[in-house]
Amino acid sequence: MTFTHPLALLALLALPALVAVWIGLERRRRAGALRFASPALLPGLVERAPGRLRLVPAALLLLGLAALLVGIARPHARLTVPRKDATVVLAIDTSRSMGADDVPPTRLDAAVSTADRFLSELPERFSVGLVAFGSRAYVAVPPTRDRELVRHGLSELRTGEGTAIGDAVLLAARLAQRQKEIDGIVPPAAVLVISDGARDGGRTAPLAAARRASALHTPVSTVLVGTSSGVVDVKLVGGYTERIRVPASPATLRQIARASGGAFYRARSAAALAGVYRQLATRLGHTTSDREITDLFAAGAIVLLLGGAALSTAWFRRVVP
Numbered sequence: 158m159t160f161t162h163p164l165a166l167l168a169l170l171a172l173p174a175l176v177a178v179w180i181g182l183e184r185r186r187r188a189g190a191l192r193f194a195s196p197a198l199l200p201g202l203v204e205r206a207p208g209r210l211r212l213v214p215a216a217l218l219l220l221g222l223a224a225l226l227v228g229i230a231r232p233h234a235r236l237t238v239p240r241k242d243a244t245v246v247l248a249i250d251t252s253r254s255m256g257a258d259d260v261p262p263t264r265l266d267a268a269v270s271t272a273d274r275f276l277s278e279l280p281e282r283f284s285v286g287l288v289a290f291g292s293r294a295y296v297a298v299p300p301t302r303d304r305e306l307v308r309h310g311l312s313e314l315r316t317g318e319g320t321a322i323g324d325a326v327l328l329a330a331r332l333a334q335r336q337k338e339i340d341g342i343v344p345p346a347a348v349l350v351i352s353d354g355a356r357d358g359g360r361t362a363p364l365a366a367a368r369r370a371s372a373l374h375t376p377v378s379t380v381l382v383g384t385s386s387g388v389v390d391v392k393l394v395g396g397y398t399e400r401i402r403v404p405a406s407p408a409t410l411r412q413i414a415r416a417s418g419g420a421f422y423r424a425r426s427a428a429a430l431a432g433v434y435r436q437l438a439t440r441l442g443h444t445t446s447d448r449e450i451t452d453l454f455a456a457g458a459i460v461l462l463l464g465g466a467a468l469s470t471a472w473f474r475r476v477v478p
Contacts, residue, residue: 161231161449168226172219179215214469221461228454233447242344244300245279246286246329247272249311250352250382252320253291254403257353257387260427264382267427268351269311275434276304284344287311288329292319292358296332321359322352323366326377326413330370346375349437350413353383354406363409367416378419379410380433 160166249272255265276285286300287310298310326348333346348370356363370377383405391399407423414421422437424430 159233161233163230165230166227168229169223172223172226175222176219214465217461217465217468221458221465224454224458224461228451228458231449231451232454234450235447242282242284243280244284244286244333244344244346246288246300246333246346246348247275247307248288248290248294248325248329248348248350249314250320250322250325250350250354251289251291251314251317252352252354252357253316253318253389253391254320254353254387255382256316256389257383257403259384259387260382260425260430264353264387265314265316267430268380268382269314271427271431271434272311272351273308274431275437276307278435286329286332288325288332289314290321290325290328290359291317292321294321294325294328294359296328300332300335319358320352320354320356321361322350322356322409322413323361323363324359326350326363326366326417327361327369330366330373330375330377333375334373346373347419348375348377348417350377350379350410351382352379352410353381353387353403355409363413364416367413370417375417376419377413377417378422378437379414380422380424380430381405381407381410382424382430384425 249265249268251265255268256263258264260267279285282302284300284302285298285304285307286296287298287307288294289297297313298307301307329348329350330346333348367377383403385404387403387405389401389403391401393399407421411421413419422433424433
């Protein structure tokens with residue numbers, strides 16, 4: 158919590174002095190009462206002594222005054238609030254290694270099917286775009302609120318060659334920033350890269366692309382799909398088949414997420430990948446906002462002050478107990 162006028166909090170130092178004054182007045186009141194009646198006769202003169210109940214109105218009044226003084230300092234808090242508009246660009250690796258079946262049915266199929274469910278988790282007002290990348294990166298679907306169009310684009314993805322991951326990150330970040338609302342304001346944007354490994358080709362280095370995305374205020378979260386035991390079968394001339402090991406490689410994806418301000422996730426199964434999508438949907442659907450909460454302290458102060466005064470009036474026939 159931060160304060161616009163922090164020096165106003167120094168007024169809270171007066172509260173202990175008020176407590177001391179109240180205690181002093183209470184002692185004087187009791188001493189004065191004893192001068193006019195014997196302690197042994199007091200039970201017969203007073204129907205019921207309030208005891209500790211007497212402290213309740215005083216405590217409420219003191220807390221209300223404290224809340225009022227804090228409100229004068231104009232406090233601010235970071236609150237999590239629903240995000241109304243945003244642009245999310247999915248960048249999905251379509252390299253040959255994404256055809257490995259260590260994440261059934263294949264890495265690419267698992268990424269596509271869970272991305273389909275991910276679309277249902279996002280708020281309706283979010284725009285979603287799709288970038289595919291193999292030996293080159295290209296826009297499969299520009300950002301749109303039409304979920305069926307994005308789903309169709311996902312269904313058309315096929316494995317190819319290469320992994321131009323740096324090109325994909327840069328293209329996705331620029332694509333997200335092109336979105337503008339009617340008032341000309343660019344909504345918050347994020348990129349989600351789903352891949353199984355390191356760069357293989359492309360013109361842009363992954364770290365340079367991540368730094369550029371950071372400069373565009375577009376965090377890039379990355380999801381590593383696959384395990385260390387992934388293999389793909391490649392058809393050769395003459396009917397032969399070559400089996401190639403394609404272990405998932407997290408280093409590049411971690412580097413991209415760290416440099417751009419995003420998060421890195423590892424998904425060794427389709428269920429784990431679905432969990433990642435749910436986390437991201439919640440994260441993207443909410444944002445933290447710095448909000449002045451003076452009104453909350455003022456309202457709380459009024460409730461406490463009125464409550465303390467009402468109890469004191471009802472129990473002791475005066476506002477100050």
